[in-house]
Amino acid sequence: MAMKGQLDDHALATLMRAAQGGNTQAYVLLLKEITPRLRQIVRAQRRFLKIADIEDLVQDVLLSVHAVRATYDPRRPFMPWLMAITRHRLADAARRHTRRAAHEVQVGNVPVTFSDEGTNIDGDQYRDPEALRQAIMALSPGQRDAIEMLKLREMSLKEAAAASGTSIGALKVSVHRAMTALGRALRKKS
């Protein structure tokens, strides 16, 4: 049952059908309508997370919805479809977190890293995807490919090397230079 002011399942299904047809406005409306619901679900199930982490999960679900929107059957209700994706993505994130935690070594606070500015970029924060997009587009093709494969698609160095036909060493250099250039470009913008 929809809460007061929220669209019901039928309306969401209608928006999704329109979005599958390429209707941009319907898609924006749909995503804006489901975002607070997703936020609420994530917050309820992951009470220990910080706001930024909750937002990351919400965005992950939105990207997943976008990636698999062809799997929505217009004759079926919308919310069970959305909830199944949300459930799986949350479980996936929990597994990822557990895996990462198992490989992490707890160390004390290290006040400084290195003097090289490339190692001190505040890389976890970018509020403006458009600025980031422009910064990525300004990279050389090799650096852009390295960023796309290693950072956006989260491929391993081995996978990226096989896909691009370049060596792992060359990829490491490209992604390091690209990250330095992105950090510089984003700092200039802000």
Place this chain on the structure above:
Amino acid sequence: MTMDTEKLIERLAEVVEPIRPLARPWIRMAAWFLVAIPYVALVVFVVSPRADLISKASEWRYVIEQLAALATGITAATAAFATVIPGYGRKFLFLPALPLAIWLGSLGDGCVEDWIHFGPDGLSLQPDWFCFPAIVLVGAVPAIAMAVMLRRGAPLTPHITAALGGLAAAGLGNFGLRLFHSQDASVMVLVWQVGTVFILAAMAAWAGQYLLNWRSIVGTARSRVLIR
């Protein structure tokens, strides 16, 4: 990485394109079957069908086992396609259970009969290494078509989905194999042929994590949002 969710929504809307919804699982299964079965027929024709095929068609045990293998492939394919649709009920997972039980039951019954008629000799095993590569050969195109079609869905249960896909392709492979390979001793079929089918399904289940994962499809969506 944290970005403004509102801006992400705007970017997603900018890159959204018309997309055709996936057909229902049984329709996708029919499409897969239409691609797979001519290839199976071609392999059987090229290798040349077994000489006693016409007489075998009147043997009820052979017919039941072949129909059960085919039905296992068909139902496993339907179940695999259902598992990549978010919101589909888990009851679909059990679709292949009945034909698989009939298949195994018929072979088990054949083993018992052979044992009654021939004693321990009726259950003797000889090496039949031909089965594995033959089932791989017959199931290759069905497996590739299955993988391509499954990747269009959501990777909700990669291992289960891939296992069902592997079972579908290998089941069809075994159906094709028995049209040109004259090996009908139940215990031999059970161990070498059904064994191969299960091994291939297990291998597919293992490969599922690489074939079907959110990381690659969400990564592709993310790079489209940020790069294109």
